[in-house]
Amino acid sequence: MHPAAWFAWLAGAVVAASSTRNPLYLVVLLLIFVLVVEAVRSPNVYTPIPVAPERFMLFIVPVSALFNAVSTHFGDTVLFSLPDFIPFFGGPVTAEALVYGATSGLLLSVLFAAFAVLNLAVSIRDMIRFIPRAFYPVAVVISIAVTFVPTTLRQIQKIREAQAVRGHRMRSLRDWLPLFMPLLVGGLERALQLAETMTARGFASNATPEKNAFTQVGTVAGLILVLAGGLLRMAWGEALWGNVVIALGALVIGGVVWQMGRHVTYTTYRRNAWTARDWMVLTGVAVTLVVLFVFSDRLARYYTPYPAVALPVFEPLIGLALLGFMIPAVVAVRGYLESVQVPVMEGQRPS
Amino acid sequence: MITFEGVTYSYPGATDPVFQDVNLSLPEGEFVLVVGPSGVGKSTLLRCFNGLVPHFSGGKLSGRITVDGLDPVAATPKVMSQHVGFVFQDPEAQFVMDQVEDEIAFALENAALPRQEMRVRVEEVLDLLDLAPLRERRLETLSGGEKQRVAIASALALRPKVLVLDEPTSQLDPKSAEDVLHSLTRLNADMGLTIVMAEHRLERVLPFADSLIYIPEDGGQVLYGFPEEILAHIDLVPPLVALGKALGWSPLPLTIKAGRRFSRRLPIASLMPVKKPKADFLGQPCFSVEGLEVAYGSKPVLRGLDFEVHPGEIMALIGRNGTGKTTLLKSLVGLVHPNRGQVRVLGQDIAGMEVADVCRKIGYLPQDPNALLFADTVMDELRITLRNHGLTEANAPIPLDALLACLGLTDKAQAYPRDLSVGERQRVALGAVMVTRPSALLLDEPTRGLDYVAKQRLFELLRGWRDQGMAVLLVTHDVELVAAVADRVMVLSQGEVIARGDPAEVLGTSPLFAPQVARLFPNTGLLTVAEVLPALEIAAVA
Secondary structure, eight states, X not given: OOHHHHXXXXXXXXXXXXXXXXXXXXXXXXXXXXXXXXXXXXXXXXXXXXXXXXXXXXXXXHHHHHHHHHHOOOOSOEEEEEOTTSTTTOEEEEHHHHHHHHHHHHHHHHHHHHXXXXXXXXXXXXXXXXXXXXXXXXXXHHXXXXXHHHHHHHHHHHHHXXXXXXXXXXXXXXXXXXXXXXXXXXXXXXXXXXXXXXXHTTOOOOOOOOOOHHHHHHHHHHHHHHHHHHHHHHTSOOHHHHHHHHHHHXXXXXXXXXXXXXXXXXXXXXXXXXXXXXXHHHHHHHHHHXXXXXXXXXXXXXXXXXXXXXXXXXXXXXXXXXXXXXXXXXXXXXXXXXXXXXXXXXXXXXX | OXXXXXXXXXXXXXXXXXXXXXXXXXXXXXXXXXXXXXXXXXXXXXXXXXXXXXXXXXXXEEEEEEETTBOHHHHHHHHHTTTEEEEOSOGGGSOSSSBHHHHHXXXXXXXXXXXXXXXXXXXXXXXXXXOGGGTTSBGGGXXXXXXXXXXXXXXXXTOOSEEXXXXXXXXXXXXXXXXXXXXXXXXXXXXXXXXXXXXXXXXHHGGGOSEEEEOOTTSOOOEXXXXXXXXTTOSOOOHHHHHHHHHTXXXXXXXXXXXXXXXXXXOGGGOOOOOOOOOOOOSOOSEEEEEEEEEETTEEEEEEEEEEEOTTEEEEEEOOTTSSHHHHHHHHHTSSOOXXXXXXXXXXXOTTOOHHHHHXXXXXXXXXXXXXXXXXXXXXXXXXXXXXXXXXXXXXXXXXXXXXXXXXXXXXXTSOGGXXXXXXXXXXXXXXXXXXXXSEEEEESTTTTOOHHHHHHHHHHHHXXXXXXXXXXXXXXXXXXXXXXXXXXXXXXXXXXXXXXXXXXXXXXXXXXXXXXXXXXXXXXXXXXXXXXXXXXXXXXX
């Protein structure tokens, strides 16, 4: 799948998730995203997520619920009371606050799962291709950093063993130094070696593009315009004019960046093709968003436990529409099945 | 094709030049080896070919250099990258991308080649180096040899006329090194690519070299000529050549085949090594292993090992890569816990002991000594180990000055360890683990990256400690090392010991593990040059 399609999917997922606190819809979304995570795991993309989304949820929901319960003291159903003299935490602990905290945690888990999908589905190389041309060296640096992660992890293990062999025990904070120093020095040495390799392969900075007047004036003008637009919106309440000025400022900055990018010469080897599958995913996201925002009103998505906690409402249409986010899983599984299919020899019937 | 005229270079801030008045003229299509002791300036000379010296390193360069019609100093490395490909020593630190194909395309993307052209070049380079089956793989899953081939491929993607390599096989095991050398010789023979390579382990490469550049130790004149001529002048030579020089064989043989023509004329049948009194290893073994089984997860690595090593004995452990040799060493000090079996050190079972306590009695030198070193001076490294074990300089088991003298590091006591040469760093690491006067020493691939001089020093150190009663277990691929110092040899394969005994028996007849001398004089039990000469004398007298 094309990375742009994934970005579009992520944008839709974030918008949909942030639009509701109804725990039933959020749970459905979480299950869908976890399914997509498992479907898109690919052995060729190295970006490990530190923790699986389900585990993250199991951790964050209770924590968030408890924290909210002891810090917010509104709601009708009081469970018990903490003594009043404790600052910030003192006061009644209510079921409503507990539920609100839980739904906040659930929302975080859903967002985490959505980003995990992107992390696993799109390789770093594809992601950084979206960085503007002008910042190509930044893109290369990020690529190198990611390449170095597995090497660094292996180094940590080697250093721990080497220090253990000379009697090192982890007793106090100072004992981190023998682990940290060789890692740092080794990392610097490797960085220097890599710099030499890259120089030998022709990656030297081009002559710095002349700082022509357009770049400098343009950047400043663009920033001023954006600021002015923001002020217009907020201080003077002129929403329309404010937006126009902000848009103008963004255009100017975009123009400057594009101009700077013209000096950077490089070509790209891999080309991602936009296929029917990408259209399918886009359509799914579009349909979901249309149903969520056009065909249901705000109230249908709204849920709050305050003032008295009650069971949330589940509207079937919305629940069904959320399934639109599952299309990438179908696409991924189908692609996998095609890749393992036994090729049919000529003259034979497929078994 | 490549000319050097009166080239002199000194590092920034240095008073003496690295080399002076170098004059070379290398024709196109040659396979040139650059040899010389460690630290003498081979890498520096190689970096002159593509402008890394002086553009990346700084310093003062005088004289004229021409490579493929260009002056590297004027053209800068960016332009030279299309004429000279450069491959470095460490396969781990040469890659920008994480996939093989992307890595090869990186240099091409930088040169802003059109996409069609890039695809053609990537395919061609994948075929040249047999990398096509690996093209989708992530670089970190490749072996060292495969990584070096990818590095060569990335350099060749720009279609340079010259390929320069700085000790490309020194970090590799013999099989990987052979694969890389095989690719290089094919590139030179079939494509006519000019190759300039620095290398310590001349045994592997000499048969393919067309000419040699020798950089002497004391800043003397840099020599260039045919291998047989140059080798006659230098001391750092493989056993075959050393034997040839000692026995006056001319022209000096560079391959075993050439050497056999000379050795056949000698009375091989009556040659026997001078019998060393066979040491009786009585008494309690220093450390021993019974029924050792180790597995990583569900994958078994060691299956039921039994052996013992006695004080005053050097035991060598050889075997292919991945057979569990390093795992065995780690389980001897407790870094890896066995599933079954016992490890005893000085009679005591080490199960449940902390690694730090075990290492007070067994010193362990890991494959990469750099992971050990982090102090500001060599002396501090020794003090740190003492402190870790709760000792002070006053009650140290060995006086630190004596230890430094034994290691030959007295004048480097205040030097920064990571500035030293490979051999010196290894000796500092040895000092750091020997400071508690352990009764045994475990070494993992100690000769990797060492030149012949440093290897000799290591041999002498080990023999000296063995004679003082230490038990040594060596894990190595280097059969010359085993031939020089080992009292007993074990061959490990798929986690089991498949052969053990006297080095002459185990190595002498094995087609894979026989040292050069054994291949010249088969079935005689001779393993080193030092054994051949006395044996010949005895045979002549008889």
